[in-house]
Amino acid sequence: MRILIVEDEKSLADIIKKGLEEEGYVVDVAYNGEDGLFMAENEPSDLIILDIMLPIIDGMTILKRIRKAGVKTPVLMLTAKDTIMDKVSGLDSGADDYLTKPFLFDELLARIRALLRRNSDVKTSIIEIGDLIVDMATHEVKRGGKNISLSAKEYALVEYMALNKNKVLSRTSLTEHLYDQDFDLDSNVIDVFINRIRNKIDRGYNTKLIYTVRGAGYMLRG
Amino acid sequence: MLSSIKAKIITFYIAILFVILSVLGVLLYLSLSKIVYDAVDSGLLSRAKSLATLVDSDNSKTEFEFSDEIMWEYNSPKPKSFFQIRRLDGVTLEKSASLKDSELPFSGKEPRTYFKTILLNGTPTRLVNFHAPDEIENMSKNSGNGLIIQCAENIQNQLNLLKRYRLILSLSILSIMLISASGGFIISRKALAPVKDISDTVDKISEANLSERINVENVSKELQTLASSFNRTFDSLERSFNRQRQFAADASHELRTPLSVIMSQSEIVLRKERSSEEYKNALTAVIEAARMMSKIVRKLLTIARLGADKVDLKIENINLSGIIRESVNLLRPLAEQKGISINILATEPLVICGDRAALLELVTNLIDNAIKYNVPQGKIDISIKKETGFIVAEIKDTGIGIPEEDLDKVLDRFYQVDKSRSKESGGTGLGLSICNEIAKLHGGRIEIKSKLGEGTIVTIYLKGNGSEAK
Numbered sequence: 001m002r003i004l005i006v007e008d009e010k011s012l013a014d015i016i017k018k019g020l021e022e023e024g025y026v027v028d029v030a031y032n033g034e035d036g037l038f039m040a041e042n043e044p045s046d047l048i049i050l051d052i053m054l055p056i057i058d059g060m061t062i063l064k065r066i067r068k069a070g071v072k073t074p075v076l077m078l079t080a081k082d083t084i085m086d087k088v089s090g091l092d093s094g095a096d097d098y099l100t101k102p103f104l105f106d107e108l109l110a111r112i113r114a115l116l117r118r119n120s121d122v123k124t125s126i127i128e129i130g131d132l133i134v135d136m137a138t139h140e141v142k143r144g145g146k147n148i149s150l151s152a153k154e155y156a157l158v159e160y161m162a163l164n165k166n167k168v169l170s171r172t173s174l175t176e177h178l179y180d181q182d183f184d185l186d187s188n189v190i191d192v193f194i195n196r197i198r199n200k201i202d203r204g205y206n207t208k209l210i211y212t213v214r215g216a217g218y219m220l221r222g
Numbered sequence: 223m224l225s226s227i228k229a230k231i232i233t234f235y236i237a238i239l240f241v242i243l244s245v246l247g248v249l250l251y252l253s254l255s256k257i258v259y260d261a262v263d264s265g266l267l268s269r270a271k272s273l274a275t276l277v278d279s280d281n282s283k284t285e286f287e288f289s290d291e292i293m294w295e296y297n298s299p300k301p302k303s304f305f306q307i308r309r310l311d312g313v314t315l316e317k318s319a320s321l322k323d324s325e326l327p328f329s330g331k332e333p334r335t336y337f338k339t340i341l342l343n344g345t346p347t348r349l350v351n352f353h354a355p356d357e358i359e360n361m362s363k364n365s366g367n368g369l370i371i372q373c374a375e376n377i378q379n380q381l382n383l384l385k386r387y388r389l390i391l392s393l394s395i396l397s398i399m400l401i402s403a404s405g406g407f408i409i410s411r412k413a414l415a416p417v418k419d420i421s422d423t424v425d426k427i428s429e430a431n432l433s434e435r436i437n438v439e440n441v442s443k444e445l446q447t448l449a450s451s452f453n454r455t456f457d458s459l460e461r462s463f464n465r466q467r468q469f470a471a472d473a474s475h476e477l478r479t480p481l482s483v484i485m486s487q488s489e490i491v492l493r494k495e496r497s498s499e500e501y502k503n504a505l506t507a508v509i510e511a512a513r514m515m516s517k518i519v520r521k522l523l524t525i526a527r528l529g530a531d532k533v534d535l536k537i538e539n540i541n542l543s544g545i546i547r548e549s550v551n552l553l554r555p556l557a558e559q560k561g562i563s564i565n566i567l568a569t570e571p572l573v574i575c576g577d578r579a580a581l582l583e584l585v586t587n588l589i590d591n592a593i594k595y596n597v598p599q600g601k602i603d604i605s606i607k608k609e610t611g612f613i614v615a616e617i618k619d620t621g622i623g624i625p626e627e628d629l630d631k632v633l634d635r636f637y638q639v640d641k642s643r644s645k646e647s648g649g650t651g652l653g654l655s656i657c658n659e660i661a662k663l664h665g666g667r668i669e670i671k672s673k674l675g676e677g678t679i680v681t682i683y684l685k686g687n688g689s690e691a692k
Contacts, residue, residue: 011507012483019490080478101478105489 001116001160002026002177004045006036006062007078008054016049019105020112024139024156028180033057040066044176045073047115049108052079052090060093067094074115078103113137120163127162130222132201132209134162141201148200153178157193158201161210161220170217194218228410235406236399243395254387258380262348263337270352270373273305277354277369286316296320304342304374310353315369326372342374346381349374416445424452432460469526476518476651480511487511521652528580528659535577535663542572542581542613542684546604549586557593557602564589567605572613574684576664581684584660585615587653588668588680592619595678608686612666615682624672632670633658657682 003025007013010031017027028043030036033054040048040062048066052059063075074096079086082100090098096118097111113125113136125137133142139155141148150158160177161169174190175183194210202208211219276287286307295303301320308314312330324343332338334353339346354369423436435456436449491504543566550564557564574581592602600620607614624632633654654668661668665685672678 009479009483011511012479012486015483015486015490015504015507019486019493022490022493080475080482082474082478101482102485103482105486105493 001046001156001163002028002044002180003112004028004030004036004039004043004048004073006030006033006040006048006054006059007051008032009051016105016108020109022152023109024152024159025112026156026178026180033059033062037062037065039181040071040073041069043181044173046119046177047112048073048075049078049112050075050095052077052081052086060090063090063093063095074119076108076111076115078108116163120165122163122165127159127165128222129162129165129209129220130207132162132222134159143201143205150197150200154193154197154200157190158197158220161218165220165222168213168216168219174218190218228407228414231410232403232406236403239399239402240395243398247391247395251384251388251391255384258384259337259348262375262377262380263350266337266348266350266373266375267335267352269303270305270350270371273307273371273373274352274354274369277307277371293319302376304347304372306372306374308370308372310368310370312370326374328370328372339377340374342376345376345378347374348377416441420445420449420452427456429463432456432463465526469522473519473522476522477515480515480518483511484508484515518652521656524656525652525659528656528663535580537575537577539573540576540578540581542574542615543568543570543606545578545581545585546606546615549582549589550604552586553589553593556590560593560596561599562593562596562602563600564602564604567603568607570606572606572608572686574613574664574686576684580660580663584657584682587657588617588682591653592617592621592678592680595619596621600677609683611686612683613686615684616679617682618677618679620677623674623676623678624670625674626672629670629672633668 001024003020005013005016005020005027007016007029008031013029013031017029020027028039028045030039034056036050036054036059037057039045050059050063054062059077059079063077066073066075075094076097076099077090077095078099078101079090080101081090087098096115099108099111117123117125117136125135127134127136131144133140135141136159139159141150141155141158156178157174160174171188171190175187178190178193194212198210202210209220209222211221213219272292276292296305296318297320301318304318304321304326306314306317306321306326306328308328310330312328314325317325326342326349327340328351332351334351336351338349338351340349341347350373352371352373354371420436420441423434427434435453438446438449438453441449487504487507491501496504546566550566554564589602589604596602596619602620603616603618605616605618607616658668661682661684666683669681669683670678671681
């Protein structure tokens with residue numbers, strides 16, 4: 001899952017990035033409104049965390065511009081403006097959620113999870129695909145009641161595929177959602193990771209859950 | 223309970239009215255009763271005189287030539303008129319039949335012509351005593367025995383009339399007073415209605431609704447002063463209230479971001495075991511954020527103190543050139559780090575009235591900005607001159623300048639032209655706002671002209687102490 005943070009307070013942006021990365025998210029950061037707008041429009045993100053008071057272009061304008069451009073990525077406004085008016089105008093301008101500073105990191109995480117769920121068919125933090133269970137709150141993956149231990153990147157791949165279960169995901173889209181903007185999209189690293197999770201999830205079971213769709217990509221299906 | 227103005231007005235006004243009407247009533251009554259008595263008296267006197275003409279008197283005897291027509295009046299079954307004729311010594315010579323057994327009172331000490339109201343058999347009666355010789359010409363003067371003709375008339379009817387008149391007068395006065403009282407009540411309520419309007423409006427003004435005002439134009443002239451002084455009070459209340467609210471909003475807003483940094487840093491670092499290097503970094507970030515917070519709080523308090531109506535300023539005569547030299551000396555090491563040269567162009571002593579510490583803060587802040595936003599190897603020129611009523615100091619730098627659209631906002635609290643840049647240099651966005659408050663406290667202002675990439679000219683206008691006026 002790839003998250004874009006647009007926040008001008010560098011120390012705050014950096015610590016949120018660190019915290020989110022430790023949770024297995026891929027994080028891009030923009031320190032001003034201009035970069036934020038560009039990245040929101042051009043980088044495929046699953047979620048945007050947006051401050052309002054930003055240098056060059058303010059968050060409200062970014063929000064209106066990307067919504068007008070047809071970007072449907074969920075936006076969580078994270079701002080010091082805490083009046084009802086601010087919240088109303090933020091949500092009305094196209095934000096999906098509004099969190100005021102100062103905030104608890106756990107709450108931010110829970111809201112991020114909720115927003116990411118909203119875009120998929122999954123409505124709780126536990127996703128089931130056949131006998132595979134993915135718990136997004138604890139990052140635990142089980143198959144047939146047995147714990148499967150995954151690295152952070154492997155977990156991120158499984159979670160993303162689980163959230164988009166029964167859908168074919170291209171290599172490019174998987175790479176984009178698992179790596180930040182500096183990653184080389186042409187690399188075949190995704191094939192390596194698919195291989196690894198196949199070994200951990202499907203080996204020893206008669207029913208395969210991870211499918212390869214020739215020429216199109218991969219799919220998780222129960 | 224005469225605490226209400228209305229009751230006071232009405233009571234006072236009714237009292238005056240009562241006195242006036244009573245005096246008028248008494249005068250009216252007295253004049254009517256005089257008219258009534260005069261009429262009765264003149265009737266009695268003329269009757270007495272006509273009786274005197276009927277007296278035929280010589281030395282030896284006195285005869286009366288009373289005809290029945292005359293006597294009829296005195297003999298009617300319900301007689302109203304009486305007479306009695308006496309000698310000077312009081313001996314009765316003749317009396318009217320109407321008197322029957324009673325007599326008209328006579329003491330012999332009365333003056334010659336004399337009117338009196340008496341009670342005759344229980345009825346009020348008017349009496350006249352008349353000395354005949356004075357008036358009767360055909361009466362012999364030598365007899366030595368004049369006659370006293372007493373005429374009397376029942377005046378019960380007249381007294382009844384007066385009594386009724388008295389009653390009518392009292393009732394009229396009473397009803398006039400009642401009508402006036404209720405009229406006065408209505409008038410005073412009407413007159414006091416604007417006061418009630420004012421108090422209603424004042425009641426409506428509350429903490430949440432301080433912008434409500436009394437409409438001075440709707441208020442009568444006498445109350446306009448009161449209304450506008452109320453409005454002035456509310457204006458200053460609202461100003462200071464808004465200032466407090468603004469301060470609280472600013473403070474909470476500005477403190478949220480560093481607070482978020484502190485919270486996130488601690489929370490995220492504590493989520494799992496870390497290396498000591500990571501703990502160190504997190505704590506450093508926390509301390510930095512805390513320092514920023516304390517700086518913001520300090521500056522906010524300065525602004526709050528400066529903005530308050532009563533500032534504890536120590537006003538004295540101060541040489542502004544001295545202040546400028548002092549702050550330049552203070553900041554020179556900082557300027558030299560960036561290779562910036564500072565030139566003071568005018569050094570003639572120019573004296574203003576002001577607070578030394580505040581002015582030093584003002585000048586230091588502005589020169590500090592000129593250094594902070596200057597280019598390396600840049601220049602700062604400071605000049606001071608007199609202008610009508612003002613001492614004008616100009617600080618000109620060769621710095622990065624301020625975009626035109628930001629020029630009118632830089633004096634606002636927390637406004638930062640380039641946030642990331644000023645955060646790096648430790649700016650809070652409060653410095654210029656503080657400078658502006660200080661200049662305002664000294665009856666002056668700050669003007670900023672700037673060209674992007676060429677530099678900024680900050681001009682401080684401070685009210686002179688009077689000696690500079692040309």
